[in-house]
Amino acid sequence: MMSMLNTHIDEIKANRRLSLSKTPTGRVFSLGKDFRIISPGSRNNDNRDFGIPRPLFDSNIVIDQIALGRDHAVLLSERGQVYTYGSNQYG
Numbered sequence: 001m002m003s004m005l006n007t008h009i010d011e012i013k014a015n016r017r018l019s020l021s022k023t024p025t026g027r028v029f030s031l032g033k034d035f036r037i038i039s040p041g042s043r044n045n046d047n048r049d050f051g052i053p054r055p056l057f058d059s060n061i062v063i064d065q066i067a068l069g070r071d072h073a074v075l076l077s078e079r080g081q082v083y084t085y086g087s088n089q090y091g
Helices: none
Strands: 011-014 018-022 028-034 048-055 063-068 072-077 082-086
Touching: 011 063, 018 063, 018 072
Parallel strands: none
Antiparallel strands: 011 018, 018 028, 028 048, 063 072, 072 082
């Protein structure tokens, strides 16, 4: 939780498994079911529940918009880059 200490949140999106919180500076924190593959090239999906908010990116990536579907998230950076992650149940 230290990563969010004294942090202002201007947007929250949530579904039944996950919540995303975005700060005014474009940092995004994730809480709940984490579908991301933590280490690139890893075959092991880190499918765990997290009760402590975790930052999704390094602080050099600024996110403008966040959206959640049933089992996936879509994020749009200030540079127009789109980031997605989800359960990958259907490829």
